[in-house]
Amino acid sequence: MGEMNSTGVSRRAFVTGVATAAAGVGAATMASGVARADEARDGAWIWQGSDWRMVRAGAPGRTPDRDAATHTEGTVAASSGTGTFRSVPLGGGAHLHLFTFDDGMLIGLGRGLSKGTYAIVGGTGRFAGLSGAYVAEQVPATTRTEGSALFTITPTR
Secondary structure, three states: OOOEOOOOOEHHHHHHHHHHHHHHHHHHHHHOOOOOHHHOEOOEEEEEEEEEEEEEOOOOOOOOOOOOOEEEEEEEEEOOEEEEEEEEEEEOOEEEEEEEEOOEEEEEEEEOOOEEEEEEEEEOHHHOOOEEEEEEEEEOOOOOOOOEEEEEEEEEO
16 A cells, blocks of 8 residues: 555555646646736746745644645735645655636646746646746745745746
8 A cells, every 4th residue: 555645645646646637737728728928028927926835734733744745835926916826745856836826727847845947737727738947936934034935937838
């Protein structure tokens, strides 16, 4: 039997679920339009993150396990509006990034919790058909700061 995480889901089931979701996003991407060109500024998009938090899984009311997978979440401001961000740890330092706006979701995959380069692996709505890469620079909140992030996205069609 595979290794279980804190929610009782095996690593194999989790990875299979992520792969299935990515395939579904790819199919949806091929069936839809592409992101609006008016978001591009000098070939790159700059998105700002605020209220950035690092979250470590653990049982409610208990101190988080220092060995538990860590993810980040917060609010993202783009030229077209505000959305939410959440990372999903996949193991081996890899993270799946989910940027969710009212009119679409952008999905990225890469390594690095505080700074890293990510590939755009899919999208829905206005992000459908988009590929490319981005650099993520994340500074989670501490007792002295509220946390922030900067995403420099270089989209291709």
